[in-house]
Amino acid sequence: MDTVLLGDNESDLIKAAELIKNGDIVGIPTETVYGLGADASNEKAVRKVFEAKGRPADNPLIVHLADFSQAVEYTSSIPELAYKLAEKFCPGPLTMVLPKNDKIPMITSGGLDTVGIRVPSHKVMHRIIEISGRPIAAPSANTSGYPSPTSAAHVMRDMNGKIAAVVDGGSSEFGVESTVIAIESENAVRILRPGCITKEMLEQVCSEVIIDHAILHELEAGQKAASPGMKYKHYSPKADIIMIEGELEKFISYVGEHNDEGVYSLIFNDDSEVFPYRNMTYGKDSSEQAHLLFQRLRELDDAGAKKVYVRAPKTDGVGLAVYNRLIRAAGFEVIRI
Known part of the structure; x- marks a missing residue:
């Protein structure tokens, strides 16, 4: 076809x-x-x-x-x-x-x-x-x-x-x-x-x-999905996505300790001036992060990323939608530092 x-x-x-x-x-x-x-x-x-x-x-x-x-x-x-x-x-x-x-x-x-x-x-x-x-x-x-x-x-x-x-x-x-x-x-x-x-x-x-x-959590075994996007791992690129909650300094330190070949980070716009490792930015606020998230995840695959550490967005307003998509892309793998 x-x-x-x-x-x-x-x-x-x-x-x-x-x-x-x-x-x-x-x-x-x-x-x-x-x-x-x-x-x-x-x-x-x-x-x-x-x-x-x-x-x-x-x-x-x-x-x-x-x-x-x-x-x-x-x-x-x-x-x-x-x-x-x-x-x-x-x-x-x-x-x-x-x-x-x-x-x-x-x-x-x-x-x-x-x-x-x-x-x-x-x-x-x-x-x-x-x-x-x-x-x-x-x-x-x-x-x-x-x-x-x-x-x-x-x-x-x-x-x-x-x-x-x-x-x-x-x-x-x-x-x-x-x-x-x-x-x-x-x-x-x-x-x-x-x-x-x-x-x-x-x-x-x-x-x-x-x-x-x-x-923000996986469905329990046998529970039916009343809406799309509730049940399965979703929104995920080929690269492994790991969401990290914590202050920028601790995030930089953590990425530095795990900065192997193929590792990228997805960070906020304001982080880019001080962030020393391979990265892409995905917005300065929740609305911009929502607009850019899926585009950036696809671009990370195009760049050959194998593992991506993501600075966790806020969980209020539109930020909750961004967090929801990321936690599913990460298979619910969240690191709190």
Whole structure:
């Protein structure tokens, strides 16, 4: 199969939408990361997504809609709180897990009776959904377990020959996947996967926002993943990732003691003036770290890194999303110094 690279003009978006309507898979830009777009109601098409990614079948997919009002077509019930959250955050990088109906096949939901619903704000993704008239399942457009793609070039590297087309819509705005929440009660939500819609932002609408234990810890044996990104080692380059919590001086000392061939460090922008070893920087604040993280992890592989020591980000605001992706990339290996 030859994977076609499409632009973001109307003619090419019509081609992308037609491919999806016909059961093919298309790499599509979103404001979070690039996704592998498929008709979420088409079991054969969804199966192609799992095959292209090498994704475990119990890892649920998020369904993307043009407007939250369409959620009634694919869910069995919608709490009032979901409408309040949609009014505040949709379109945007928020996914709400809701009870699904039979229009969403079990393969799309990872065998669960719920489905993640999101309304993307990226104009290209939004337009493709409108033209196709289909609910679009779109997990990150990378080989399963590898860092998510934030450019069309990343998608072509991972998916060339495996999918019908990739739409080049430029670099992703946020750089990490959407925040995923479950509604616990009429005024409470649980964050299952952190993203750029933060706990603090959700508290503007909800009286209680719970951080799920699995955000910073492994799922217990036999526990089902209610959201993508909860169960398996994710976001990991070929290099071994080790996250280190501690002051800069101690970090420099630790890296110096372990500075073998192929060792790199991923550090904050402000660290670079005094850091004496091989490194890449990944931002001056949490938002910039989110935007650059996956790009840097891929660049470290390109540089031939074998082991990467990462300065741990903050765990508040968007920093929690960055920490969550890194701790999974590290296989939960964190050194505190």
